[in-house]
Amino acid sequence: MTGRLGAAAGSDDRAWIEARVTVERQALDAVEESLAQAGASAVTVAEGGDDRLLVEPGAAWSHHRVTGLFPADAPPPDLEARLARAAGGGVGVEWIPVADTDWANAWKDHFSAFPVGRRLWVRPSWAPASLPSGRVEVVLDPGMAFGTGYHATTRLCLRWLEGRISADSPPAVLDYGCGSGILAIAAAKLGAPRVVAVDNDPAALEATRTNAAANGVGERIEVRAPGAGPGDGAPFPCVVANILSRTLIELAGELTEATAVGGELVLAGLLGPQADAVRQALPRFRWGPEVPEGEWVRLDGVRQEG
Numbered sequence: 318m319t320g321r322l323g324a325a326a327g328s329d330d331r332a333w334i335e336a337r338v339t340v341e342r343q344a345l346d347a348v349e350e351s352l353a354q355a356g357a358s359a360v361t362v363a364e365g366g367d368d369r370l371l372v373e374p375g376a377a378w379s380h381h382r383v384t385g386l387f388p389a390d391a392p393p394p395d396l397e398a399r400l401a402r403a404a405g406g407g408v409g410v411e412w413i414p415v416a417d418t419d420w421a422n423a424w425k426d427h428f429s430a431f432p433v434g435r436r437l438w439v440r441p442s443w444a445p446a447s448l449p450s451g452r453v454e455v456v457l458d459p460g461m462a463f464g465t466g467y468h469a470t471t472r473l474c475l476r477w478l479e480g481r482i483s484a485d486s487p488p489a490v491l492d493y494g495c496g497s498g499i500l501a502i503a504a505a506k507l508g509a510p511r512v513v514a515v516d517n518d519p520a521a522l523e524a525t526r527t528n529a530a531a532n533g534v535g536e537r538i539e540v541r542a543p544g545a546g547p548g549d550g551a552p553f554p555c556v557v558a559n560i561l562s563r564t565l566i567e568l569a570g571e572l573t574e575a576t577a578v579g580g581e582l583v584l585a586g587l588l589g590p591q592a593d594a595v596r597q598a599l600p601r602f603r604w605g606p607e608v609p610e611g612e613w614v615r616l617d618g619v620r621q622e623g
């Protein structure tokens with residue numbers, strides 16, 4: 318199972334209900350996104366009828382069972398229509414009351430430590446320590462924030478960071494849309510001397526602060542809301558942003574200003590067909606080849622003069 322948490326999936330005593338649909342692989346991302354947009358407090362994906370955990374989500378599955386968690390007293394009335402639009406055809410939504418009010422902890426059973434690339438090791442804080450030699454560990458409790466490391470877009474960014482940040486003159490890094498703080502923490506632990514992590518979700522800022530401290534890099538990571546505090550406008554040699562494509566386009570001016578001339582901007586969170594629109598919104602960058610993972614792509618740009 319793979320998953321992400323939204324703002325409300327906490328340990329309160331509200332009753333919850335699950336909306337379950339089975340979709341074909343090509344509709345998966347759109348349906349996940351649609352559940353999130355409909356206000357799902359958590360979205361999880363499993364192979365149809367099987368909760369088996371995969372580190373590379375969905376790599377070989379033809380059908381997926383996608384589940385959105387909603388407060389039982391406020392399920393979205395138009396969900397079936399929304400999901401049908403997203404899937405490009407009718408979907409049957411199965412509504413299942415959730416008996417276990419400790420759902421927020423139950424999902425943790427599905428997550429364990431895993432490697433990313435050649436150098437990183439991501440471990441949920443509740444999983445036993447088992448660091449393979451030669452790897453840099455990032456320990457995480459995403460809490461209410463996005464960023465377990467299981468999502469392809471996060472891993473695309475982690476792989477870029479581990480390739481870019483080496484012992485010789487490691488760069489300062491801006492993590493725009495930090496979620497759990499996974500990218501900021503990985504950057505700091507790989508050796509970045511200074512990292513700024515920003516997010517417009519207070520739960521993400523809190524998760525990043527807590528996770529940074531737990532990883533012993535709290536001193537090197539400045540965590541803040543966008544546009545707040547001193548340091549804005551001082552451009553970075555490395556900017557990483559894993560956010561949906563329309564937000565990346567809205568933030569184009571800010572991301573451009575935040576990247577030093579000659580510096581690198583790394584974007585994930587977009588699907589292959591969205592790449593052109595994102596590049597067009599950021600004309601001051603020279604773009605390298607797209608780096609794909611499943612339907613997602615990463616864009617690596619170098620800021621030009623002007």
Ligand SMILES: C[S@@+](CC[C@H](N)C(=O)[O-])C[C@H]1O[C@@H](n2cnc3c(N)ncnc32)[C@H](O)[C@@H]1O
Pocket residue numbers: 462463464465466470471474493494495496497498499500515516517518521543559560561564568586
């Ligand atoms: C897909 S998550 C990425 C989290 C983490 N960086 C990762 O790679 O897993 C995107 C994050 O961007 C944040 N975000 C969305 N729009 C934003 C905006 N306009 N300004 C700042 N953060 C934003 C969200 O709150 C969310 O935490």
